[in-house]
Amino acid sequence: MDGNFKSKWDELIQPGMVHGSLYYDDAIFKEEVEKIWFTTWVYIGHESEIPDRNDFVTKSIGPMPVLMVRDSNGEIQLLLNRCPHRGNAVCVQERGNRARFTCPYHSWTFSNTGDLINYAFPEGYKGTDKSGLGLGKVTRTASYRGFVFGSMAAEGPTLEEHLGGAKRCIDQLCDNSPTGEIEISAGFLKHRTRANWKFILENECDGYHPAFVHSSIFSVADSAIGDLYGNDAVAVTRSFGNGHVEVDPRPEFRRRDKPMSWFGTSAEKLPDYVAQMNAAYGEERARQIMIDGSPHTMIFPNLFIAEIQIFVIQPVSANESIQHSTAIQFKGAPDINRRLRQQTMGSVGPAGFLLADDTEMYERNQRGLEIRQPEYLYLKRGDFRERRDEDGFLIAHSTDDMPSREIWKHYRKMMEAK
Numbered sequence: 241m242d243g244n245f246k247s248k249w250d251e252l253i254q255p256g257m258v259h260g261s262l263y264y265d266d267a268i269f270k271e272e273v274e275k276i277w278f279t280t281w282v283y284i285g286h287e288s289e290i291p292d293r294n295d296f297v298t299k300s301i302g303p304m305p306v307l308m309v310r311d312s313n314g315e316i317q318l319l320l321n322r323c324p325h326r327g328n329a330v331c332v333q334e335r336g337n338r339a340r341f342t343c344p345y346h347s348w349t350f351s352n353t354g355d356l357i358n359y360a361f362p363e364g365y366k367g368t369d370k371s372g373l374g375l376g377k378v379t380r381t382a383s384y385r386g387f388v389f390g391s392m393a394a395e396g397p398t399l400e401e402h403l404g405g406a407k408r409c410i411d412q413l414c415d416n417s418p419t420g421e422i423e424i425s426a427g428f429l430k431h432r433t434r435a436n437w438k439f440i441l442e443n444e445c446d447g448y449h450p451a452f453v454h455s456s457i458f459s460v461a462d463s464a465i466g467d468l469y470g471n472d473a474v475a476v477t478r479s480f481g482n483g484h485v486e487v488d489p490r491p492e493f494r495r496r497d498k499p500m501s502w503f504g505t506s507a508e509k510l511p512d513y514v515a516q517m518n519a520a521y522g523e524e525r526a527r528q529i530m531i532d533g534s535p536h537t538m539i540f541p542n543l544f545i546a547e548i549q550i551f552v553i554q555p556v557s558a559n560e561s562i563q564h565s566t567a568i569q570f571k572g573a574p575d576i577n578r579r580l581r582q583q584t585m586g587s588v589g590p591a592g593f594l595l596a597d598d599t600e601m602y603e604r605n606q607r608g609l610e611i612r613q614p615e616y617l618y619l620k621r622g623d624f625r626e627r628r629d630e631d632g633f634l635i636a637h638s639t640d641d642m643p644s645r646e647i648w649k650h651y652r653k654m655m656e657a658k
């Protein structure tokens with residue numbers, strides 16, 4: 241091979257620079273669906289969304305609809321929401337409880353393990369073998385601490401290998417619950433966004449924008465969170481590899497040394513929760529958990545743990561995405577749960593400050609790319625001050641572009657794969 245050969249991806253993704261077409265090109269979007277969304281582990285939903293037998297919720301892997309079901313035996317199934325007859329959706333309800341799904345077009349009926357049970361007017365199918373006419377299934381299913389993921393690839397890393405160091409962030413989140421478990425039970429808000437999914441993905445750990453885009457919520461809420469993203473911040477960004485990144489504010493919270501400062505409150509204002517945490521973990525460990533707080537982590541490609549909420553990114557097309565957001569609930573902790581819901585409404589609800597501001601930025605970015613010059617976006621901020629932490633993970637200042645560079649590095653590896 242010619243030593244000067246450059247692949248398409250060499251041209252599109254250069255050190256600290258990415259080509260604008262990566263965000264708007266329909267052909268690239270189609271390739272992403274195959275090489276990323278139908279290959280890697282994708283977050284589907286949380287086990288607590290389907291607590292009872294026969295519960296179901298409609299979810300997705302990229303643009304593909306998926307049913308997450310707790311079947312009649314209590315096992316979790318990830319079924320493809322496509323009737324094998326002519327392709328109709330067998331379920332269009334967002335959630336519910338049923339042991340069977342009946343396709344609305346010609347009334348074929350399936351069990352909630354995906355098996356075809358009945359046809360309408362069965363005389364016309366005399367001699368037909370039903371066994372090959374069930375619903376498709378997500379090829380591999382695995383969960384970590386209640387977070388359910390699916391992969392359409394028959395082979396590849398296990399979920400735990402895929403998550404790698406980012407498992408610590410899920411552990412950190414669950415440790416904030418006195419029972420060690422979280423629940424996703426507050427219902428989802430869906431924001432349809434006229435922007436490419438990667439603008440959302442990159443923004444989640446972009447610590448450069450909050451001081452400007454979110455200055456209104458920081459001032460109205462009298463929040464000290466803005467200090468995490470200033471020029472003098474001691475918070476860091478970290479890359480775990482595989483596209484997983486975080487903003488780690490623990491150095492700042494440890495400097496403040498005040499339990500519940502991460503939540504903008506004090507231990508005195510949540511006496512029941514603090515008592516539960518002390519009883520569950522012992523006072524010393526509970527104090528450390530309540531100082532460190534909950535993580536701010538983007539798990540590639542679609543799960544954003546945003547301290548008190550989760551966001552799930554769903555790509556629709558090159559120019560359109562849906563953001564699903566909900567309040568995290570700590571199992572068995574009603575006093576903090578009420579505040580978690582209220583803060584979620586204030587930040588990402590229909591009249592909330594935070595998500596509306598971010599979404600406006602995504603959509604302006606997308607519109608801006610209609611202007612084709614300059615061709616590349618610039619992601620070099622802080623590249624000279626990247627370093628390794630004691631575990632070997634790359635870290636940088638909280639306002640640096642390192643998370644985006646790391647996401648693109650992983651993206652390129654996936655897109656170059658045959």
Ligand code: FES
Nearest residue numbers: 323325326343346
């Ligand atoms: Fe489902 Fe015909 S498309 S029964």
